[in-house]
Amino acid sequence: MRLTRFSDYAIRVLLYLAAHTDRLCSIGEIATAYDISQNHLMKVVSDLAGSGYLQSLRGRTGGIRLARPAGEINIGRLLRHTEGEIDLVGCAECKLNGACGLPDPLDQALEAFFAVLERFSLADVMGRDQLLQRLGVGGHGDAEVIRRHREP
Template structure:
């Protein structure tokens, strides 16, 4: 199984925000940190806000932050929320589907995959490895004004 870029971006946003759960960050800041498209992240963040994973604070010093503690954000439900299709194989149009045992095996494998993710939270993901802040883009002084201005874009 391969997760979509949408889920990848949702996980990245939550990981970024989870490093400092009470701090506000801007979408532009996160996009720069990962070197990804800001417009793609805007759609993902909007969905995460609507689903209650992230909260948005408006105003001059606004931004986004986690809506709940990292330990309360379970990876399995997040993946179920962000993935539109879990069909591993298109069995519906297959001639032998009624007699084939593969679909039940694949359903079982998918259930096991999601069960493993259900056992982990964002806090677990953040704790598994060393802090990754040094791997993100770090703005120099000339970017400082841009970072402050970007926080007001929400």
């Protein structure tokens, strides 16, 4: 299975914000950090804000931040949200629809995929110093941020 670009960008936005909990961040800043389209990120951020994953503050001193701690953001539930309804092989258009036994095993496999991801929080995937350094966190002043990501 391959995640959509929307899901990929959603995870990237949340990882970036989880690495920068000490301040508000801008969409432009995140787009620059990942070298991706700011227009695409605006759609992702709007969806994540509307879904309660992040807070968006307007105005000159505004920005975005996580709406709750990284440990409370479940990766499996996030991806269920961003991926929406998944049809792995396009059964609806197939001549064998209703006569083939493949949809049930595929549904079980998809459920198993999400069940594994639901065992992990955003904080769980933040635990690497290298990841934090690549996101601009990891200097001497950022020891507290790194420590917080490792605490249960």
